[in-house]
Amino acid sequence: MKYDLITVNENGLYCPAGGFYIDPWRPVERAVITHAHSDHARPGHSYYLAHNHCAPILRLRLGQDINLETMEYGETRAMNGLRVSLHPAGHVLGSAQVRIEHGGKVWVVSGDYKLENDRLTPAFEPIHCHTFITESTFGLPVYKWRPQDEIFEQVNQWWAENQGKNKASILIAYALGKAQRLVENLDHSLGDIYAHGAVFNVHTKFREAGITLPEIKYAGPDMPKSAFMRSLIIAPPSALNTPWMRRFEPYSTAIASGCMAIRGNKRRKAVDRGFALSDHADWQGLNEAINACGAERVFVTHGYQDVMVKWLGEKGKEAHELKTEFVGESEEFDGL
Numbered sequence: 516m517k518y519d520l521i522t523v524n525e526n527g528l529y530c531p532a533g534g535f536y537i538d539p540w541r542p543v544e545r546a547v548i549t550h551a552h553s554d555h556a557r558p559g560h561s562y563y564l565a566h567n568h569c570a571p572i573l574r575l576r577l578g579q580d581i582n583l584e585t586m587e588y589g590e591t592r593a594m595n596g597l598r599v600s601l602h603p604a605g606h607v608l609g610s611a612q613v614r615i616e617h618g619g620k621v622w623v624v625s626g627d628y629k630l631e632n633d634r635l636t637p638a639f640e641p642i643h644c645h646t647f648i649t650e651s652t653f654g655l656p657v658y659k660w661r662p663q664d665e666i667f668e669q670v671n672q673w674w675a676e677n678q679g680k681n682k683a684s685i686l687i688a689y690a691l692g693k694a695q696r697l698v699e700n701l702d703h704s705l706g707d708i709y710a711h712g713a714v715f716n717v718h719t720k721f722r723e724a725g726i727t728l729p730e731i732k733y734a735g736p737d738m739p740k741s742a743f744m745r746s747l748i749i750a751p752p753s754a755l756n757t758p759w760m761r762r763f764e765p766y767s768t769a770i771a772s773g774c775m776a777i778r779g780n781k782r783r784k785a786v787d788r789g790f791a792l793s794d795h796a797d798w799q800g801l802n803e804a805i806n807a808c809g810a811e812r813v814f815v816t817h818g819y820q821d822v823m824v825k826w827l828g829e830k831g832k833e834a835h836e837l838k839t840e841f842v843g844e845s846e847e848f849d850g851l
């Protein structure tokens with residue numbers, strides 16, 4: 516029987532030899548956190564280890580007083596004699612793959628990742644390993660992203676069209692990751708970009724932490740309605756179709772999400788436009804990452820693991836499902 520460096524128990528992904536968990540969903544003693552999305556960074560752990568750029572958002576969401584240690588990419592920590600390091604996952608600011616080395620064996624837990632360089636998050640780095648635990652949020656062949664610059668151009672055009680009709684443009688995007696990626700890449704010469712409080716808070720925390728991001732404005736209740744008329748407003752999914760949106764009337768709405776790639780998605784019907792922009796790897800990206808790390812064994816989790824496992828098996832790779840309580844990107848899929 517092969518020796519498993521990482522297993523799953525009722526609390527989450529567990530490394531018995533190191534005595535720590537990775538993104539555990541129940542409170543534990545020691546947690547290594549791949550990134551600050553709420554389905555990965557849960558409250559209540561006694562100790563957190565994460566990348567430096569996770570820190571401002573972990574503290575914002577879990578409290579200033581959490582016991583948090585941070586690391587740079589490539590830095591190594593010894594935990595019970597195991598070597599643990601974090602490496603760029605390209606998913607959102609502060610996201611990391613976790614590399615664990617013990618007894619000559621290397622395991623890598625991908626966390627969430629994407630391969631396209633969003634110009635803000637350090638790009639995904641394939642890490643050579645024996646066993647790779649990969650996410651599969653969009654692990655179906657039907658998911659195939661267009662190059663991001665095409666999507667950004669579509670968003671710019673939509674914004675300009677709305678300006679021509681004297682409408683505000685409300686763009687729904689999750690507050691950590693997607694919102695910063697849009698702010699970084701959209702055309703600010705078109706007009707002002709405003710943000711819902713949830714988006715503005717994350718943006719401000721990153722800037723306070725020294726991360727260079729373009730300036731945006733807070734879409735507060737005191738702003739005159741005229742300020743919004745030709746503007747783009749970025750808001751999280753929870754704000755869609757709430758009274759909060761009234762201050763922007765008349766407006767057009769859109770969602771930027773990987774889910775928008777599927778026709779007939781019910782979220783499509785809730786808005787005027789859908790832009791298929793995802794911070795996860797598509798089918799091809801997942802396959803590229805799995806091949807690039809050279810792993811002889813792959814565990815698939817966090818999405819369409821059964822389809823991916825079958826596909827890898829047909830190609831002669833040793834692949835297994837790793838069932839967890841994750842149900843995809845909660846922030847990207849919340850309530851719509």
Ligand SMILES: [Zn+2]
Nearest residue numbers: 550552627844
């Ligand atoms: Zn995520």
Ligand SMILES: [Zn+2]
Nearest residue numbers: 554627843844
């Ligand atoms: Zn996730």
